[in-house]
Amino acid sequence: MDKTVATRAPLAPFLGLAASGLDRADLPRILRALPFGVAVLDQERRTLFLNSALERLTGYESAEVAGVPCRHVLRGSFCMHHCPPLACAKAGRAVCEAESREGTLINRHRRLVHVRLTSVPVLDREGGLLCTLDVIEDLSALKELEARLTRTAGPGAIVGRCSAMEHLLRILPAVAASDATVLLTGESGTGKDLLAEALHRASPRARESFVRVNATPMPEALLDMELFGQAGCGPDANAPRPGKFQLAQNGTIYLSEIADMPLAQQGRLLRLLDEKAVTPAGGERPMRLNVRVVAATGRDPEALVKAGLLRDDLFHRLNAVRLHLPPVRERGEDVQFLLTYFLGIYAAKFRKQMLGFTPEALSLLSAYDYPGNVRELRNLVEYAVMVCPGDMIGVDHLPPHVRYQQPGQAPQAEPAAEAARAKHARRR
Amino acid sequence: MAKKILVTLYRDEVAPRFDLASEVLLVTVDAEGGEVRRQELVLAHASADDLCDLILDREVAVVITGGMEDEHYHYLRWKRLDVLDGVAGLAEDALARHLRGELESGDILFPRGRHE
Numbered sequence: 097m098d099k100t101v102a103t104r105a106p107l108a109p110f111l112g113l114a115a116s117g118l119d120r121a122d123l124p125r126i127l128r129a130l131p132f133g134v135a136v137l138d139q140e141r142r143t144l145f146l147n148s149a150l151e152r153l154t155g156y157e158s159a160e161v162a163g164v165p166c167r168h169v170l171r172g173s174f175c176m177h178h179c180p181p182l183a184c185a186k187a188g189r190a191v192c193e194a195e196s197r198e199g200t201l202i203n204r205h206r207r208l209v210h211v212r213l214t215s216v217p218v219l220d221r222e223g224g225l226l227c228t229l230d231v232i233e234d235l236s237a238l239k240e241l242e243a244r245l246t247r248t249a250g251p252g253a254i255v256g257r258c259s260a261m262e263h264l265l266r267i268l269p270a271v272a273a274s275d276a277t278v279l280l281t282g283e284s285g286t287g288k289d290l291l292a293e294a295l296h297r298a299s300p301r302a303r304e305s306f307v308r309v310n311a312t313p314m315p316e317a318l319l320d321m322e323l324f325g326q327a328g329c330g331p332d333a334n335a336p337r338p339g340k341f342q343l344a345q346n347g348t349i350y351l352s353e354i355a356d357m358p359l360a361q362q363g364r365l366l367r368l369l370d371e372k373a374v375t376p377a378g379g380e381r382p383m384r385l386n387v388r389v390v391a392a393t394g395r396d397p398e399a400l401v402k403a404g405l406l407r408d409d410l411f412h413r414l415n416a417v418r419l420h421l422p423p424v425r426e427r428g429e430d431v432q433f434l435l436t437y438f439l440g441i442y443a444a445k446f447r448k449q450m451l452g453f454t455p456e457a458l459s460l461l462s463a464y465d466y467p468g469n470v471r472e473l474r475n476l477v478e479y480a481v482m483v484c485p486g487d488m489i490g491v492d493h494l495p496p497h498v499r500y501q502q503p504g505q506a507p508q509a510e511p512a513a514e515a516a517r518a519k520h521a522r523r524r
Numbered sequence: 525m526a527k528k529i530l531v532t533l534y535r536d537e538v539a540p541r542f543d544l545a546s547e548v549l550l551v552t553v554d555a556e557g558g559e560v561r562r563q564e565l566v567l568a569h570a571s572a573d574d575l576c577d578l579i580l581d582r583e584v585a586v587v588i589t590g591g592m593e594d595e596h597y598h599y600l601r602w603k604r605l606d607v608l609d610g611v612a613g614l615a616e617d618a619l620a621r622h623l624r625g626e627l628e629s630g631d632i633l634f635p636r637g638r639h640e
Contacts, residue, residue: 163636167540168612171591176534176544202541202591204610204630 133211133232139225141166141179153211153234155204166230173199174213198235210235237269258430260422264291271417272298277369279354279414280392282421285469288392289352291421296348301388304347309340311357319361320377324368327379341374344387354391354414355405362407365389369413389414424466424473431462434470438477439489446481454490464498526560527585528552529622531615532575533564534590538611538618542592543572549615550582557623572596579605588618588627 124145127134133150137143143166146158156169167175174197196214203209214231256262271278272295280288289308296306311319325339341349351357357365368374369389373382391414393400400406424431435453443450453461457480466472476495484493491499529552531538532545539545546569552561567574576596579587580603587600592609600607611618613633621627 159637161632161636164612164632164634165537167534168537168590168632168634171540173541173544175540202543202593204591206592206594206597206609208593 133230133234135166135170135230135232137166137228137230139227141228143169144227149234150232153203153209153232154201170201170213170230170232171203172201172211172213201232210239238266256427256430257433258422258427260427261430264419264421267419268295268298271295271419273300274417275299275388276417277388277414278390278417278419279397279411280390280419280421281397282392282394283423283469284394285471286421286423287470288394288421289350291419292348292350292352292390292392295390296350296388299348299388301347305344306348306350307340307344308350308352310352311354311361316358316360317377319358320364323361324364324374325376325379325383327376336376336379339374339376341368341385341387342376342383346386348388348390351389351391354393354410355395355397355400359404359407362410366407366410366413369410424469431466431473432458434473435461435477438474439481442478442481448481448484449487450481450484450489451487452489454488456491457489457494460491460494460498460501464501526552526554528582529586529588529619530579530582530584531619532587532589533615536614536616538588538590538613538615540590540612542575542589542596542609544570545575545589546570548575548578549619550584551619553623576600586622588615588622 124147127136127145127147130147131149133153134145134147135143135150136145143158143161143164146154146156146161146169151157154169154171161169167179196212198210198212200208201211212233212235214233216229216231218226218229220226256265278292278295280291282288292308293306296302309323311323314322321337321339323339323341325342326337351365354362364374368385371382372386373384375382393406397406397411397415401408401411424434427434435458439450439452452458461476468475476498479495480489480493484490528550531549531551532542533539533547533549534545539547546567548565548567550563550565551559554560565578567578572593573596576599579600584605586606586608588608588611590609590611592607597607597609608618608622608627608629608631610630611627611633613631617633618627618631621631621633
């Protein structure tokens with residue numbers, strides 16, 4: 097069978113290209129070049145065309161499944177019970193909106209593949225359905241990474257479903273796999289420490305050390321020794337003391353608040369990043385280092401540079417890859433997801449049967465700003481589960497500063513809530 | 525000797541996926557291939573593991589189904605069943621074709637190439 101003829105002919109009329117000026121022969125070529133799977137389906141969801149990526153994913157060649165109902169080609173988990181066009185038909189709509197859903201497919205080689213399907217109806221000028229484009233993204237790598245990242249399910253796992261977190265989780269595999277220096281930004285409580293650990297765990301250095309450095313203010317000489325080691329110290333002058341960088345050899349070092357590091361040490365860090373070697377205090381010979389650096393700051397790094405708290409050259413060196421963790425108030429739909437997630441965790445921890453939140457409590461919790469971000473949200477749920485005697489968390493089980501946030505309910509808000517709001521307002 | 529053939533169902537088709545099938549057709553045929561008994565079973569829920577248990581409990585000899593994970597395929601093969609997976613088509617067509625000795629794994633029985 098001539099595959100080109102078999103697949104080229106049906107597409108143009110279905111996609112209404114006659115008046116577009118686009119050579120219809122170009123369409124299969126364009127679709128084939130796309131890096132994600134595309135299936136073109138007729139009005140009855142029979143297969144017209146599979147592009148190369150989808151051929152690889154399903155194991156079927158486009159020509160051999162022409163005319164076959166898509167559910168027998170894609171074999172998606174969404175095909176048998178939640179097929180979007182069938183759901184539309186049941187709802188009495190002839191044409192449904194573009195819709196995405198995640199699921200799995202089983203390919204010809206009996207392999208289960210995690211995918212995201214987006215069904216895009218292609219309409220004519222009168223709004224009639226010409227065909228449907230099913231776009232299928234292979235999520236295997238993402239799911240594998242998610243599984244690794246959330247391996248330690250519990251209060252310390254990275255979770256999130258909002259678009260910002262989804263984007264973050266999507267690019268993490270590539271960032272983790274690279275050896276690039278990473279700068280993590282985000283307010284306090286957003287999960288920078290967890291993300292740094294996750295980056296290490298998902299990296300080729302995962303079996304080596306992960307060393308966290310909190311450059312709290314301390315005498316510079318002491319910090320120097322703490323970070324870069326000492327050639328010999330104490331009564332036994334031959335016993336060198338390794339610094340954090342030496343301890344992280346072949347692994348990852350995480351500098352939790354880079355701007356807390358004095359400028360002199362920032363300069364040494366810059367040299368270390370450039371030369372990949374460090375000379376311990378009191379030593380003469382530099383020591384080769386193979387360490388990946390992940391740095392974080394809870395403040396705006398550009399502002400830190402302007403304020404002279406962060407060296408400009410170091411900032412640009414660290415900023416090779418920058419990952420920003422959004423505050424909870426910008427995570428939209430994630431709030432309810434996080435509430436439910438932590439409810440499950442703490443219900444299990446305290447051995448309670450919890451059904452959920454009352455609508456009033458959920459409304460208050462959804463409206464709250466969470467200046468302490470995920471850390472505060474997590475603690476808040478822990479508190480609520482602890483004090484709730486029943487199986488539904490109500491308004492009475494929430495901390496006062498959350499209960500009294502609603503206008504009109506708390507003319508005399510508690511000092512803690514006031515302080516939190518004021519702090520939040522200042523930060524804004 | 526009679527043998528039992530199980531076809532996973534989705535409406536009147538072979539179910540596209542073994543693990544998501546919630547109905548099955550169980551047909552008993554005699555040594556000549558004549559149909560002796562036919563049952564349609566509605567399962568409590570779709571589960572590949574439960575379906576494997578059912579298949580073994582009912583002493584099924586042949587399974588006809590759509591897409592199937594490697595693990596379940598090899599499990600049933602290890603239990604000495606004939607597994608014809610990856611079959612796409614109407615259930616009755618698939619069954620008839622099997623009884624004629626013409627059905628193989630991966631067969632697509634729907635009309636194809638209708639737009640060429």
